[in-house]
Amino acid sequence: MWDYISSRLEAIGFSAWQHFSLVAQCLILAVVIAVVIAALVYRRPALASVANSVSAIGLTIPAFALVGLMIAPLGFGVTPAVVTVTFFAVLPVLRNAIVGLGGVDPALVESARGIGMSRMRTFVRVELPLAWPVILGGIRVSAQMIMGIAAVAAYVLGPGLGGFIFSGLSRLGGAGATESIVVGVVGVVLLALVLDLLLVGLGRLTTPRGIRV
């Protein structure tokens, strides 16, 4: 096992970095998309419930199937991987963003409007900061989930640790096959832990002291 790792240290490190980078970038993109969608729908109950249903149903789609479906329009490589990972990443964040924004006390919004804040300023300065802890909860769930989904993305030759898992699976029983799978799986778990720690730290830094629990 150690031989396997030490002989491929550089490749593992590179893949781990690629994996992490894919997840982090998709996550950022997903947060932006989710917050924008939530901002558009949270005031309208009908649209908000549609968005909630979409995010609930979306999560039931098998990641593997979606990755496969992406091959036809997008081919192999980074693009289908990014699309799939981002799609799944959006869902929990969207759900929490709608809940969080909907949970902001309407009196505070009125207060903000009443002292002359524009709609946009009210959203950025009041609603978003107050909903942020809830949104961040969604981001953490999302981060854990897409760590695994990013591994599946290796099926379309996307970057990351998934490559070790698929190559191990394809030559199961052969020399180093188990080691390969273990490296992939453990690597993903470790990366997930690291990212979660980073997000907890981000939460500390970005949650205003006045609303910290």
Added chain:
Amino acid sequence: MSDTTTTIEQAPAEVSGRPIRLDDVTKRYPGQTKPAVDGITLEIPAGKVVMFVGPSGCGKTTTLKMINRLIEPTTGRIVLGDEDVTAIDGDELRRRIGYVIQAGGLFPHMTVATNIGLVPKMLGWDKERIAARVDELLELVSLDPDTYRDRYPRELSGGQQQRVGVARALAADPPVLLMDEPFGAVDPITRQRLQDELIRIQDEVQKTMVIVTHDFDEAVKLGDWIVVFEEGARIVQYDTPERILAEPANEFVENFIGSGAGLKQLTLRRVRDVDVASAVTVSPGTSGKDALQKAENAGHGHVVVVDERERPLQWLSRRQLARIETIDAKADPALPVVGSSATLNDALDTMLVSSAGAALVTGRRDRFEGVIDVETVMDAIRDARANAANSEGAPVGMNSGSIGLTPSLVAAGEAAQVAPDAGSDSAAGAAGSTEGTTDTERGAAG
């Protein structure tokens, strides 16, 4: 020294408020047959406190929110000072009008200083100016700037949050302050203190204030004028608290006032508004005999012992004086004392609690001013009733038609509008049609 001033002079601060005029303003929500606010025309005088009272759902809050256009009126005009603000940018308008909601509406994720500095920041003030203004305002609302500046709202009590809310509304020194049930969420004792505080602040800043409340006692206490609303924001009576209490327009107002209108009038007048009786004062160290002599000469039954800063210490009857060798400097903790800014209601309460049937009045820095007794209070009530009957000059408030805006006002308003022809014409047309509707309604009813 035995001569005491009877009334306390107060230099009136400059009026910084501006008048507000609602001219035939209607709010109709889609899908509702009855308008929420039906053609209201209301004049709010500069520098005065006008209270909107009425049962819940009567449209008083809607009317308030149409002044700063948080709710856009369907038809009609809003005039602030001599500027028609019906068509200007709503956000820009609201930065010029202070707004306070129940519990203060502070943003929990911002410090007290940030909350207060929001409007100045939007108006582009520099940092030093904002910081100086924040400290000034915290002083104004009786909060120590060094202690409270960097706190978060959740670290404050309800009453303190409400004070910060008022400070925030005053931040950019707006001529007009709107408050929506400002003291609804605090306990009765804090509410009373906040009301007193607001009266003091208003003495200092002299803004035009419009306050919505469902508490008639609060309206009587705070208001220069009271508007009593009925459903559909119909104005039932618009008058001074004195007159509404003395002559309610109809049964609805009578019911709204509730029982004890006479007693409520006592909250309208303050001790400094009535003539207080003079008293014999002596300082500690005087012999009992000398003091007794002094009282007999003046024909008074009591003497008041005051310290070197003229603060009352004891209140001694002739009988007590006869037994005393030398008067000491001990302060009597049960002394019935009222401040000159207390209401007659408070004064009466103090008198009833003390056995004397009278109370000592103190002015600035607790200086002794004189004595107030039950008869003085009774006379004040009688005067109030007599005066209320012949007071004049009430501002306009009605639900039909518009007060003819002066030509200069209309011209100024039109000049201020971006598209003068479209804006004013449609408004005028709508105003006319509303008037027509009310007339036909009346016809049908008759």
